[in-house]
Amino acid sequence: MLPALRTFFYIQICLFITLVNTNAQSMGADNNFVETDHVIEIGGNKIPYKAIAGTMTIDDENGNPVASVYSTTYKRTDTDDNSTRPITFAFNGGPGSASIWLHMGGIGPKRVKYDDEGFAPQPPYSVIENEYSILEDTDLVFIDPVFTGYSRPVNDGDDDRFLGVVNDAKYISEFVRKYLGKHNRWSSPKFLLGESYGTVRAGAMARIMQQDQGIFLNGIIVVSGGSIGLRRVGSMEFALNIPHFTATAWYHNKLPAALQNGTLEEAVKASQEFAMGDFASALIKGNSISESDKEAIAERTAHFTGLSKDYILGANLRLDRYKFRAELLREEGKIIGRLDSRHTGINKDQTAERPELDPSEMALFGAFPAAFNDYVRNDLNYDSDLEYVVSADVGWNRYAVDTWEDYRTALTHNEHLKVLFTDGYYDKLYYWAEHTIGQFAFPSSVADRISIEYYKAGHMMYVKKEALIKMKNDLAEFIKSAS
Numbered sequence: 001m002l003p004a005l006r007t008f009f010y011i012q013i014c015l016f017i018t019l020v021n022t023n024a025q026s027m028g029a030d031n032n033f034v035e036t037d038h039v040i041e042i043g044g045n046k047i048p049y050k051a052i053a054g055t056m057t058i059d060d061e062n063g064n065p066v067a068s069v070y071s072t073t074y075k076r077t078d079t080d081d082n083s084t085r086p087i088t089f090a091f092n093g094g095p096g097s098a099s100i101w102l103h104m105g106g107i108g109p110k111r112v113k114y115d116d117e118g119f120a121p122q123p124p125y126s127v128i129e130n131e132y133s134i135l136e137d138t139d140l141v142f143i144d145p146v147f148t149g150y151s152r153p154v155n156d157g158d159d160d161r162f163l164g165v166v167n168d169a170k171y172i173s174e175f176v177r178k179y180l181g182k183h184n185r186w187s188s189p190k191f192l193l194g195e196s197y198g199t200v201r202a203g204a205m206a207r208i209m210q211q212d213q214g215i216f217l218n219g220i221i222v223v224s225g226g227s228i229g230l231r232r233v234g235s236m237e238f239a240l241n242i243p244h245f246t247a248t249a250w251y252h253n254k255l256p257a258a259l260q261n262g263t264l265e266e267a268v269k270a271s272q273e274f275a276m277g278d279f280a281s282a283l284i285k286g287n288s289i290s291e292s293d294k295e296a297i298a299e300r301t302a303h304f305t306g307l308s309k310d311y312i313l314g315a316n317l318r319l320d321r322y323k324f325r326a327e328l329l330r331e332e333g334k335i336i337g338r339l340d341s342r343h344t345g346i347n348k349d350q351t352a353e354r355p356e357l358d359p360s361e362m363a364l365f366g367a368f369p370a371a372f373n374d375y376v377r378n379d380l381n382y383d384s385d386l387e388y389v390v391s392a393d394v395g396w397n398r399y400a401v402d403t404w405e406d407y408r409t410a411l412t413h414n415e416h417l418k419v420l421f422t423d424g425y426y427d428k429l430y431y432w433a434e435h436t437i438g439q440f441a442f443p444s445s446v447a448d449r450i451s452i453e454y455y456k457a458g459h460m461m462y463v464k465k466e467a468l469i470k471m472k473n474d475l476a477e478f479i480k481s482a483s
């Protein structure tokens with residue numbers, strides 16, 4: 001009997017070890033969190049908070065792990081009342097962008113040091129306290145989608161399960177659902193905050209979370225939400241470009257005195273009226289427009305864009321956003337930025353129709369990765385041999401669904417949901433979101449839950465201090481009203 005008992009116990013021990021190892025492998029990413037304690041001063045008040053950096057495993061519908069998703073959480077620690085303390089899940093766009101921009105530029109407790117106008121200093125770069133963080137008003141969870149940050153697929157397989165509007169929104173919604181349970185936040189007021197393509201993701205997530213998971217949100221914050229109108233094609237695109245051209249030309253002092261001597265807001269308002277009125281009507285006429293009417297429209301378009309009448313006629317009134325960036329300051333030998341048209345740069349070929357780079361992106365791309373890699377190791381005590389991928393080149397089909405329909409569905413199915421849009425005048429898609437919103441005949445009960453704020457800055461408006469302060473106040477008020 002003794003040899004048999006030894007064999008029996010040996011088998012049981014082996015089975016136990018195998019089970020432990022299996023569980024450890026499946027939960028390994030879940031346990032890979034580092035917590036640190038901090039204090040920040042916001043508005044003269046010292047606020048203690050806990051930072052939680054690490055990865056969480058996401059399973060498929062069969063319970064098999066498919067992804068390890070990295071996030072950084074900031075939780076205020078002088079209150080434990082999860083029933084009233086809001087929580088905001090934030091992400092950037094791309095698609096293929098990590099959340100580093102919102103995290104380290106706008107709403108997190110630390111930010112990359114820029115000058116007050118939002119222009120990068122000489123390297124090396126540093127991180128400073130963000131006294132305008134919304135951590136005062138909501139706990140924050142910054143999510144890096146798979147292939148960005150430290151987030152990766154668990155096993156080799158079909159990468160398409162993470163790509164595309166619906167697949168992307170599904171697994172990040174699953175991250176949120178799992179997070180709420182693990183951190184006991186089901187009773188908290190819940191918000192999504194997306195920037196750029198992240199605004200498309202937020203709309204799809206809101207629909208999925210409400211319809212499939214029973215998770216109803218308090219609010220969605222849309223940062224630079226022009227992407228929600230990207231399905232729009234045809235002549236209207238050229239009309240929607242005009243207000244941004246006016247704002248950019250105003251900044252670079254290229255408008256006639258009648259517009260240039262007034263405020264930015266006055267110039268843009270007049271431009272919007274022209275773009276959506278006479279200019280749009282001229283485009284709709286197509287080739288049937290008379291030569292005299294075409295000449296008159298070109299003259300007025302020059303008035304609002306800083307471009308020459310001959311150039312506008314040569315483009316048949318169809319002014320391209322990319323060509324505009326190369327044309328406006330051509331006589332000065334400069335191109336202008338895509339994400340923030342206040343920035344300027346130099347083309348290798350100064351006769352080229354389009355810019356060869358985005359000077360505003362270059363100004364951001366150097367500072368943020370260097371600052372974050374230092375911060376995550378030395379302040380958050382999180383270290384990984386993986387590259388923190390700031391921007392991944394991923395295949396994507398963003399046009400597979402009607403993005404705005406997701407917002408309409410979420411708003412009409414949840415009578416308490418509120419949506420705040422934030423838009424920068426110098427963003428390449430300024431005014432697109434406002435126009436898209438205006439195309440839906442919402443009843444007043446829905447329309448009253450949608451608001452929009454404007455900033456004298458670009459796509460990442462928060463890098464400019466004046467805009468950052470305004471954004472902090474706007475978001476704090478919105479979160480309070482929606483909670």
